[in-house]
Amino acid sequence: PTALTVLGLESSCDDTAAAVVHLPASGRATVLSSVVDGQVDLHAAFGGVVPEIAARAHAEKLDFCVEQALTQAKTTLAEIDLIAVTAGPGLIGGVVSGVMCAKGLSLATGKPLFGVNHLAGHALTPRLTDDVPYPYLMLLVSGGHCQFLMVHGPVDFKRLGGTIDDAPGEAFDKVARLISLPQPGGPSIETAAKSGDPKRFALPRPLLDRPGCDMSFSGLKTAVLRARDAVVADKGGLTPQDQADLAAGFQAAVVDVLAEKTRRALATYPDGASRTLCVAGGVAANQAIRAELETVSAEFETSFIAPPLALCTDNAAMIAYAGAEQSRHRPYDDLTLSARPRWPL
Ligand code: KG4
Ligand code: ZN
Numbered sequence: 502p503t504a505l506t507v508l509g510l511e512s513s514c515d516d517t518a519a520a521v522v523h524l525p526a527s528g529r530a531t532v533l534s535s536v537v538d539g540q541v542d543l544h545a546a547f548g549g550v551v552p553e554i555a556a557r558a559h560a561e562k563l564d565f566c567v568e569q570a571l572t573q574a575k576t577t578l579a580e581i582d583l584i585a586v587t588a589g590p591g592l593i594g595g596v597v598s599g600v601m602c603a604k605g606l607s608l609a610t611g612k613p614l615f616g617v618n619h620l621a622g623h624a625l626t627p628r629l630t631d632d633v634p635y636p637y638l639m640l641l642v643s644g645g646h647c648q649f650l651m652v653h654g655p656v657d658f659k660r661l662g663g664t665i666d667d668a669p670g671e672a673f674d675k676v677a678r679l680i681s682l683p684q685p686g687g688p689s690i691e692t693a694a695k696s697g698d699p700k701r702f703a704l705p706r707p708l709l710d711r712p713g714c715d716m717s718f719s720g721l722k723t724a725v726l727r728a729r730d731a732v733v734a735d736k737g738g739l740t741p742q743d744q745a746d747l748a749a750g751f752q753a754a755v756v757d758v759l760a761e762k763t764r765r766a767l768a769t770y771p772d773g774a775s776r777t778l779c780v781a782g783g784v785a786a787n788q789a790i791r792a793e794l795e796t797v798s799a800e801f802e803t804s805f806i807a808p809p810l811a812l813c814t815d816n817a818a819m820i821a822y823a824g825a826e827q828s829r830h831r832p833y834d835d836l837t838l839s840a841r842p843r844w845p846l
Pocket of ligand 1: 642646671688691782786814815
């Protein structure tokens with residue numbers, strides 16, 4: 502293979518991002534720049550990402566992010582070998598913005614275009630910073646995603662299971678709203694849980710009675726709602742201790758579910774095979790979840806790898822890197838590349 506310098510674009514949710522990554526002929530890639538322009542403020546008043554607002558912001562900011570990414574990488578479009586762009590899955594307006602921007606750049610420069618699956622970007626991220634051998638198990642847990650993937654190669658993924666309803670980050674955010682903790686819910690629940698009693702409220706561990714790696718978090722959220730309502734009916738409101746106990750109970754349930762499903766996913770490795778567990782996604786920032794996954798990894802004599810948080814959450818370096826690796830295994834796209842709201846790996 503030849504060395505590649507790749508410009509990556511990402512706009513599938515609420516982060517507008519551009520990055521430049523260099524992949525040498527052999528060995529590990531280098532992130533030359535990674536620009537992420539988040540939209541949290543734009544959506545804060547609405548309690549969730551508003552697709553139309555997101556799409557307009559992406560369309561406005563992509564050019565600027567690309568310019569910054571090239572400048573920070575001390576390079577120019579002329580030196581770029583490939584333009585990689587998230588072509589799905591995600592909010593379609595945002596994905597279209599990114600794909601159109603990439604097509605314009607490709608048409609203007611004559612550089613090849615390559616559509617990347619956002620989930621493949623997350624799934625390949627650990628190899629950007631660590632020498633992780635294939636196959637490895639990837640647990641992807643964020644506000645929008647929740648799945649176990651066995652990664653056999655840059656274009657070879659096997660989905661072992663995932664959520665059948667909410668993603669865990671979404672559940673953290675919704676539960677925070679229910680118990681009047683600030684958004685984003687993940688960090689505020691984690692903080693509150695530190696002074697809480699996880700055993701005070703009996704909350705369910707959904708789907709543990711079912712075989713396989715599928716998960717569910719929506720029923721758990723409803724159970725927190727009922728527990729909250731019982732306290733409010735009894736005392737007229739929630740004290741900080743009630744909030745902490747509800748947060749601790751909820752987080753402990755998520756930890757238990759992720760740990761048990763991870764055990765099952767790790768058990769699918771053949772006996773004697775070398776095992777690696779990798780995590781990605783914003784929820785992987787949670788220390789309680791991380792600690793438990795490390796414990797489970799030790800039980801199964803498995804290496805545990807969590808990429809730096811800036812690469813775990815949405816970014817374009819992962820898209821540029823995935824584009825570089827994948828372009829060695831399948832042909833480039835052309836101007837007929839389409840944006841796909843749904844695109845299973
Ligand atoms: O990967 P990410 O930045 O964005 C996407 O969802 O694509 O993940 C954001 C999600 C939010 O739902 C947020 O509440 C959750 O990750 N999160 C956490 C923590 N930090 C962020 N969840 C649990 N514990 C945390 N410390
Ligand atoms: Zn993502």
